[in-house]
Amino acid sequence: MSTRPAEALDRGAAPWLFATALATTLPHAEHQPLWLSALSATIFAWAGWLWWRNERLPGRWPLILLVAVACGGVLFEFRTLFGRDAGVAMLVVFMAMKLLELRSRRDATVIVTLGYFLLLTHYFYSQSIPTGVWLLSTMTLVTATLIRLHGGAVSTPAATLRYAGLLTLQALPFMLVLYLLFPRVAGPLWGLPQDAHSGRSGLSEQMAPGNIANLALSGEIAFRVRFAEPAPARGQLYWRGPVLEYYDGRTWRPQPSRLRPPQIEALSPALAYETTLEAHQQRWLLALDAPGTLPGDLTLDSTLTATNRVPLTQRQRFSLTAILDYRFNREEDQAVLRRNLALPANANPRSRELAESWRQAEPDPERLVQKALTLFSGASFAYTLQPPLLGEHPVDDFLFVTQRGFCEHYASAFVVLMRAAGVPARIVTGYQGGEANPVDGFVVVRQSDAHAWAEVWFAGRGWTRVDPTAAVSPSRVENGIAAAMPAGEPLPALIQLRSDWLRTLQFRWEAINNAWNQYVLGYNPERQRELLGRLGLPDADWRNLAATLAIICGTLLLAITAWALYQRPRLDPAARLWQKALHRLARRQVNCPPWETPLALARRLEDERPALAPAVLKVVDAYLQARYSGILDDLKKLRAAIRRLP
Amino acid sequence: MRLIDKLKRRLFRWQSDGSAPLRLTQRRIFILPTRAGLLFAAALLAMLTGAINYNLALGHALVFLLAGLALVGMVHAFRNLHGLSIAPGRCLPVFAGDLALFPLQLSSDRASPRLALELRAGDGQPAVTCAVAAHGLTDTAVPVTTTRRGWLELPRTRLATTYPLGLFVAWSYLQPAMRCLVYPQPLPTPLPPLQAAIRSGDQRGGNGQEDFAGFRERQPADSPRHVAWKASARDGGQRPLLVKQFAGGAQHELQLDWSLTPEATAPETRIAILAGWVLAAEEAGACYGLRLPGHEIAPGNGDLHRHRCLEALALFPA
Secondary structure (H helix, E strand, C coil): CCCCCCCECCHHHHHHHHHHHHHHHHHHHHCCCHHHHHHHHHHHHHHHHHHHCCCCCCCHHHHHHHHHHHHHHHHHHHCCCCCHHHHHHHHHHHHHHHHHHCCEHHHHHHHHHHHHHHHHHHHHCCCCHHHHHHHHHHHHHHHHHHHHHHHHHHCCHHHHHHHHHHHHHHHHHHHHHHHHHCCCCCCCCCCCCHHHCCCCCCCCCCECCCHHHHHCCCCCEEEEEEECCCCCCHHHCEEEEEEECEECCCCEECCCCCCCCCCEEECCCCEEEEEEECCCCCCECCEECCECCCCCCCEECCCCCEECCCCCCCCEEEEEEECCCEEECCCCCHHHHHHCCCCCCCCCHHHHHHHHHHHHHCCCHHHHHHHHHHHHCCCCCEECCCCCCCCCCHHHHHHHHHCEECHHHHHHHHHHHHHHCCCCEEEEEEEECCEECCCCCCEEEEHHHEEEEEEEEECCCEEEEECHHHHHCHHHHHHCHHHHCCCCCCCCHHHHCCCHHHHHHHHHHHHHHHHHHHHHHCCCHHHHHHHHHHCCCCCCCHHHHHHHHHHHHHHHHHHHHHHHHCCCCCCCHHHHHHHHHHHHHHHCCCCCCCCCCHHHHHHHHHHHCCCCHHHHHHHHHHHHHHHHHCCCHHHHHHHHHHHCCC | CHHHHHHHHHHHHHHHCCCCCEECCHHHCEEEECHHHHHHHHHHHHHHHHHHHCCCHHHHHHHHHHHHHHHHHHHHHHHHHCCCEEEECCCCCEECCCEEEEEEEEECCCCCCEEEEEEECCCCCCEEEEEECCCCEEEEEEEEECCCCEEEECCCEEEEECCCCCCEEEEEEECCCCEEEEECCCCCCCCCCCEEECCCHHHCCCCCCCEEEEEEECCCCCCHHHECHHHHHCCCCCCCCEEEEEECCCEEEEEEEHHHCCCCCCHHHHHHHHHHHHHHHHHHCCCEEEEECCEEEEEECCHHHHHHHHHHHHHCCC
16 A cells, blocks of 8 residues: 655644544533633644644744743643642643644654543543543544554544444453452542642531522532431431531531530430432531441541541542430530520520510420420411521511521521520531432432521430421421422422423432442442452452452453454355365365366366266356356355265 | 474474465564553553542543553554465565665455554664555565665564554564565766677678668567667558668677776776666667676677676676
8 A cells, every 4th residue: 555654644643633632621621711711722723724724833932932821821820830720721731732733643642642641630520420421432532543643544534433442342341350450549649739629519617597598509419328227207317417506696607615525325226327428528427317336537526416537528438327316415514505505795686585585484495495486387487498688687687577588597596596595505507308219229318408407405305406497397307398398499400300200310310320429439449348358359458459450351361362363264155165065076085186276176087087077067167157257146056066966 | 293294384384485475473473562652651650640649430440441442452453463464576676775675465364454564674774664455465565775786685574563552563573585686886987999799600691780681570679779660650550560680790799898997996896887888888779798707698688688787797706
């Protein structure tokens, strides 16, 4: 075919490289500053135009200028050149600029390697199933580019892509084995840059009116739970987050205090479950109230919040237990009780007045609680995601003017009333409820299940949960927020799906996602040990693993090599029939040397075996017809002639 | 016994007969990573570190998939050569200083093409790249630079491919028994004077070059210069070309004699001068003979004659 110099890059390879660069950088446009995407797009367009017009690539100085501009921009935008986002930005710009420097095959190799590297950076932002699928196809494209680079212009784009697909397909078993058996190391290996984990929505450590209502607008999943036994009723699913004790008249905050282990008396057996928390960048966990024994790195703080040693920067799985019926701190510190009676001096005067009047009428704390709940269950109070704005004294405005609010309004008003009435009380934030997915049995808790309730302390009973929202809207606790909200509230589309099949579809999709998260993304050193135990390698160290890996990969490699070397013998059907005829003749003691042509054989037999000769001549004629005339019908004649051989 | 014979044939086919077609088998193919492969490995290592550090599950998967891809690419590079048949061809003589081309015919009986096959006859030699289509044949020629006259054996030739991924190079050494005649590099110098060769009488009436004696039909060996174009054109080109025939006693011919070259110069230069004369004489359409110490070629002309003269010069012992 053709000859060409080894290192030069042919013109036809450029579109492949453009496609590679575009496919690997384009998804980053979603979260990158606009100017950066514009810069890369401009460079792309420029490089493409130069290629189209077959013009010379720019010299060194314009490139240096571009690098300087890009570095300056990145430095200005991210305040650093390193770190995660800045690094990705630099890679994207370099990828675009390498297109302006596309001269030799080495430049092209750099683009391809950079492309593979850029594929990895997408996982910083998403590891969902669609990302995985998109990246698999992009990887195939990059591989096709590599094949095109080395194969030259000879094969068609479709054939090149097919070949890349074949290679990817054959690489998949290796990936699977390595994924399962490669000795896993729990990261990080060193300190991560500041922006390693960008902020995500979730419960925050303080509560002001409107915070949780905002969160309830999100259908995102906060965590998933699998119970070993049948799940408790929805009304019992209070997932305890941070406890807020300090109030400044508007915002509730946690009160840092010395760690005193909480005293729990279990009144019911412990309930085991496994929870998979999405990364929320906080140290606290959302454990079912009240958390029982905790594994490893987890501790219970004095307000009964399960806390991890480090913030949860990635999805993580915990095996926990819960005690649904409990007594918590029957004996409480006087300092703690005092703290939970404190109110800012000048805030909410009318509410305090009301509480004061209640106390004078009824000093029993439990009755006081009932009184407040009765107040909320009155017809004038409404539960809504869109409460009116509150003024300087939010609780006063809420209780006496607007009377419309979300869970944080009720919890906040309730705790203020209780404190004013002399009952120690505090806010507990977390999630309430959760929806069991019938497909995989996981209970899914979403951001929209975020909730705030109250906890009051009774002498002799300890801290007791009181949910004022349940008083105003019992169905919120029993059936979830979608059922509790009147139509027209701006709930996330996902959770207010009422059509059955859409709901089923959603359950399915989430079950698939959950399986993906649990078994693919959540495959960690512990899971690996578990799997190895099941495979009969209970305490495999890295050496055993390496040996196992080597054996399996070697076998796979052998299998693929065998496939590569296996060639189906390609014999013409006529030639195969002719061989058959020769075999038959050989059985009749006819000497048929391989170098003798059919006609020569027939002619020789006329002298040597006159009896056989006519039949052989017929076969020879039929064979020559079938082999060289190209008409398929002749094969039948050949077969018939062979059958007639004596 | 038959088995052993078969095995022997298989193992030593190449060594026994360099003129037979060779089929590349796994024993002859070697594989090593290329520079790009090492770069790729380094990139994979960096990616693995990143995946561990940021705890990216899919990052791990990507790194492992790429590692698998590299391994598969290695097998495919090997497959690109495996089963390829190589048959040597015949080389045409060249002058020293030109590229000698050793033709090879590559054939493949696989249903997929084999691309980017690079042939190179040793370091410092130019390379040639070719591809073989599915079930196809490709003629290619290994170029070798020549410096000296005489027989040039095809040096050990490396048939290499980095296709499909360029991460691994698979190669095989070929050494078919091929040789190319390298004529001496001609040195253009003026021809020596014509010499009347006195021939004995019995050659009278033979084909001299002096007196016109009539026409005869042209034979392939006749030089085009002797064609009687006017006479041939008379019958409208319907009949074969005619050649003028000469008769005459004395015949003028060139004797390209070793002794005519300057004695003081080096033998290689004298050979170069003689080669230049051969070319010039052939160009001029003269009848020429070559006389070397211990070797003489009777006068004549034509391509075959030229070849015989140049061959004698090429193989003249230094």
